[in-house]
Amino acid sequence: MKARTAAIIAVPVLIAAVAGSLVLFWRVNRVRMKGAQGTTAAVISAPVPTPDRTEDVTVTPNATFGELLSGAGVSGADASGIYAAAKSVYDLANIRAGKVIVLRYAPDTGALKELVYPLNGDEELHVRREGGAWTAAKETIAYDVKVKTAKGTVTSSLYAAGLSQGLDERVIVGFADVFQWTVDFSQDVRAGDTFSVVYEERYRDGKYVMPGAILAAEYVNGGDAHRAYHFKDASGAEGYYDAKGASLRRMFLKAPVAFKYITSGFTTGARYVSAFHQFNKSHMAIDYAAAIGTPIRATADGTVAFAGWGGPYGNKITIRHNGTYSTNYCHQSRFAVKKGQHVVQGQLIGYVGTTGYSTGPHLHYEMVKNGVKINPLKEVFPGTDPVKETEMPTFQQTMDRWASQL
DSSP: OOOEEEEOOOOEEEEEEETTEEEEEEOOSEEEEOTTTSOEEEOOOOOOOOOOEEEEEEOOTTOOHHHHHHHTTOOHHHHHHHHHHHTTTOOGGGOOTTOEEEEEEOTTTOOEEEEEEEOSSSEEEEEEEETTEEEEEEEEOOOEEEEEEEEEEOSSOHHHHHHHTTOOHHHHHHHHHHTTTTOOTTTSOOTTOEEEEEEEEEEETTEEEEEEEEEEEEEEETTEEEEEEEEEOTTSOEEEEOTTSOBSOBSSOSOSSOGGGTSSTTSOSOOOOEEEEOOBTTBOSEEEEOOTTOEEEOSSOEEEEEEEEOGGGOEEEEEEOSSSEEEEEEEEEEESSOTTOEEOTTOEEEEEBOOSSOSSSEEEEEEEETTEEEOTTTOOOOBSOOOOGGGHHHHHHHHHHHHTTO
């Protein structure tokens, strides 16, 4: 037989039972035959689904959800249906400038089938057309995660040392937050201090997106080593613990100004916060120099006992934490809380200013114990709940896994 090529329509054909099983074959698109003594070569092909068409819509300042979808060609009926379906999950009236709304269209009909909006680094809002109605749900973002390790030595600041090792500044801020109950990075840092961190990097579609959790960390401050291990127990409670399972969380934060406002790309304008007045007999407080408007946080849970004009202290807030301790935050530009309000550790209470007897923008921070001003940097507070005894074997396994990388 002469060699020739025959075109055959691809249809499923049931051929035979092999080893007791039926095998379904597809006939091939093209079959090339070579004489009576030749062989037959076949290339099997399967239908390739057409991918959805997607369109990205960037949220612009002052634009409404309806305006953005209308500009993308979405009908008013679909926009209203999506908004109504999402309302109980997330109010799309609160979309933020700079974020991207993804619209997905069916390839066969061209109809809008889904809207995706990023809520945060961990979750997205998905609004899908199912049948003739729209349904909405929050969904966890599925990242590809890589575990990384970085180490460095401080010469000027932790922030600069981290950047010199190629760390995402969010990892540096997260590292400082791990130790925010034990180290004041505005003044405790010394040249020659070292750091080590084991952390996650999150990727999506092969592209780096953001850092994930800090899994373990070490900061050697003036020869004293501080270590932390991230652990989540069976109930879902999580935190950072030392090698003995004691929580790093304390009753008080070390500083009333968060590390990210000390020196980082997170702020605008003046970016440096420092302590220019140390605690001594004539100045029983810590002064943090910072730009006007820098956020001030409560260092511990408590009740606002005073929020008003404090004479030489300018705008002053006093928080009563219990029968023993209270703290004062002075020279503020404005308040974010009022007298009688309950606050929690880390909550925004006001903003740095230069009111009262002040030579420049700063926060004057005082800690009072049993009616006597004390040095907040010298006071030692016990940790909160440690790892449960029943969870210690699992914690030990987690710690051993990361300790060798620090």
